[in-house]
Amino acid sequence: MDFELSKEQKDIMKAAKEFAEGEFPDRAEEFDRDESFDEAIFKKAADLGFVGTFIKEEYEGPGMGILEYCLIVEEFSAVDPGIAIAILISSYGAEIIQAFGSEEQKTKYLPPLVKGEAVMGAAFTEPDAGSDLAGATLTTAVREGDEYIINGSKMFITNGDRADYLICFVQTDPDNPNRHARHSMIMVETDRQGFEANHLTGKLGIRASDTAELSFNNVRVPASNLVGKLGDGFIEAMHLFDLVRIIVAAQAVGTARAALEESIKHVKKRTAFNAPLSSFQSIQFKIADMFSWIQAGRNLVYEAAWRVDSGTIDQKLIAAAKSFCGQMAVKCTDMALQMHGGYGYLAEYKVQRLFRDAKITEIYEGTTEIEKIIMARNLLG
Numbered sequence: 078m079d080f081e082l083s084k085e086q087k088d089i090m091k092a093a094k095e096f097a098e099g100e101f102p103d104r105a106e107e108f109d110r111d112e113s114f115d116e117a118i119f120k121k122a123a124d125l126g127f128v129g130t131f132i133k134e135e136y137e138g139p140g141m142g143i144l145e146y147c148l149i150v151e152e153f154s155a156v157d158p159g160i161a162i163a164i165l166i167s168s169y170g171a172e173i174i175q176a177f178g179s180e181e182q183k184t185k186y187l188p189p190l191v192k193g194e195a196v197m198g199a200a201f202t203e204p205d206a207g208s209d210l211a212g213a214t215l216t217t218a219v220r221e222g223d224e225y226i227i228n229g230s231k232m233f234i235t236n237g238d239r240a241d242y243l244i245c246f247v248q249t250d251p252d253n254p255n256r257h258a259r260h261s262m263i264m265v266e267t268d269r270q271g272f273e274a275n276h277l278t279g280k281l282g283i284r285a286s287d288t289a290e291l292s293f294n295n296v297r298v299p300a301s302n303l304v305g306k307l308g309d310g311f312i313e314a315m316h317l318f319d320l321v322r323i324i325v326a327a328q329a330v331g332t333a334r335a336a337l338e339e340s341i342k343h344v345k346k347r348t349a350f351n352a353p354l355s356s357f358q359s360i361q362f363k364i365a366d367m368f369s370w371i372q373a374g375r376n377l378v379y380e381a382a383w384r385v386d387s388g389t390i391d392q393k394l395i396a397a398a399k400s401f402c403g404q405m406a407v408k409c410t411d412m413a414l415q416m417h418g419g420y421g422y423l424a425e426y427k428v429q430r431l432f433r434d435a436k437i438t439e440i441y442e443g444t445t446e447i448e449k450i451i452m453a454r455n456l457l458g
Contacts, residue, residue: 123193
């Protein structure tokens, strides 16, 4: 078994690290404070090939694997998780287009994402439908001639106020006795009449990343905007989650790594009782625990991603990576803040931002509790 990354993968990591360290630090505090983002940074990242890395070469993408995607996510998140997500999730949902879309849809929607000419999002969650996606999603799409008419609302949608188009999980057969066959995926261009997005503010963390509440009031789209087969929306959604959960786990690893790096710098220069903090065994144990947890989380991410790239989707392994890494990031950032003492409570210190940024990795794309259910069901049959 070879644990060594290839030269190409190491080069990708190096390039991602250099870009993030060159672009993020001077703006991270501003974006967090103002809950804003500069699209110029996104465009630079796209020009350098960091956007839509999983999109195949025939659609003008780099055609990288999920493992390479994870390497970039970790390096970006180790500098600033909020900016990392604003850039790298700008093509969220394109995984569904690439796997299930028609050739016309792939040619239309994928190349602009890679070039940084468009932003995409995926609309699943509703005010009363989060973890129970199949059972509680109420947004409807009714076929009328050559169009679908969409009505309903979505909540906590990444890129909702920023996207040029969104792939939406909607009811197309609400009376079907099989609740997993009631929904479909439909593309909605955000300039269509009846569509509205309300940018959400006051988030705990990753404030550079846009999150919005959406409303659909008789939004009409061509029937050709249906992605994949009618009634296969749940299957398509699970395909996306299987991939994106690994990405969130990589985000958590990068966030935790940043917390460790900040802690090491702090305890080496900070003194107490006429000795550096790094000389106290209690501090040393915390540093050692953080390193161990981060390495374990990274190994889970790498194996899950490697298996996907090798053609195997191991849902229990993916769920383990997402669950463990999210909890690990929260623990590591909490420890880091504790080691910083009062300084960690100040906005000018990066560690308090990391502490806030970490929590979302336990929530979105499947809560820690949902991931544990997935693992248990796979293991127990």
